[in-house]
Amino acid sequence: MLATTLAGVISITAAAVFSFALLSKMVERMVSLSVGIMLSTSLLHALPEAFESQADPRSLFATLLGGLLAFFMLEKFAILRHSHHHEGDGHQHAHGHDKREAGKAGWMILVGDGMHNFTDGILIAAAFLADPGLGIVTGLAIIAHEIPQEIGDFIVLLNAGFTRKRAYLFNLLCSLMAVAGGLLGYYTLDRASGMIPYVLVFASSGFIYIAVSDLMPQMQRRATVRESVPQVLLIGLGVAIVLLLTNGSH
Known part of the structure; x- marks a missing residue:
């Protein structure tokens, strides 16, 4: 409970601080750090833990x-979900249309985040059951991976008409x-421990996908030596x- 609470509160609060202060450079640095953490967590710890269990390797690869x-x-x-109407798109709408459409996008983001x-x-919980x-x-x-995502969500919520206080509270x-x-x-x-390897593999697939598909291409857009x-x-x-937190063992 402590870990899940802190994970949510820390990521939301950090995202709010970065968003409200518009510290874009720090956001870009956080993306690089989160890539290292997610890939090493998945490839050096969660996946080895899962594949050293009694589960069928082919089933784990299928997962x-x-x-x-x-x-x-x-x-x-x-x-x-994130594509919504913008002002000045050349379309004619009734008065108040933009505010209503942006508001809908804000509420949909909150549902998706929940x-x-x-x-x-x-x-x-699955990770703690495998090893604290x-x-x-x-x-x-x-x-690490929630902070950049939450920053984007804060921006959309503010665009949807949420005050800073309401955006933080709802998030x-x-x-x-x-x-x-x-x-x-x-x-x-705990009563179905045989499912833990599969949940760990599924979690790893998410970390790997986010890092390789979303974050690393974002980093590649800045290909100068100064940025690289x-x-x-x-x-x-x-x-x-x-490696330091786990003493090099999974």
């Missing part, structure tokens, strides 16, 4: 494939869904953090 495809479809849905946080809670150290690292990885309430997911995952997976060196160093720092 990995299914997870990657599932996150691909979720991203497709997210792209559709569902995503609920899933994060289940994944943190892995649970801590998983919580840190979720915080904070959505983050508490992680606690509900953590409780459900803990008590359910800090990126590589921060990816390495993310890997080092994971």
Whole structure:
């Protein structure tokens, strides 16, 4: 419960601070750090933990494939969910249309975030059941990848007419869904421990997909040496953090 609560509160609060202060450079640095943390958490810890269990490797690989495809479809849905009407698009609408449309987009983002946080809670619980150290690292990885995403959501909420206070409050309430997911995952997976390797693989598929499909292409848009060196160093720092917190063992 502590891990799921802190994961939600820290990521929401950090995203609010960065969004409201418009610290764009820090956001870009956070992307590089989160890539290192997510990839090393998945490839050095969660996946080895899953594949050293008694589960069938072919079934685990099938879960990995299914997870990657599932996150691909979720991203497709997210792209559709985030596309909404903008002022000045040349279309004629009734007075107040823009505010209503932007408001709908804001509420849809909150619903999607609540569902995503609920899933994060289940994944943190699964990681803690496998090993407390892995649970801590998983919580840190979720915080790292949530901050850039939440920053984008804050911007959309403000555009939808939410005040800073309301945007923070509603996002904070959505983050508490992680606690509900953590409780459900803990008590359910404890009685069905055979499912833990599959949940860990599914979690890893999400981290790998987000890092490789979304974050790394974003980093590649800045290909100068001045931008690339800090990126590589921060990816390495993310890997080092994971290795340090787990003493190099999964």
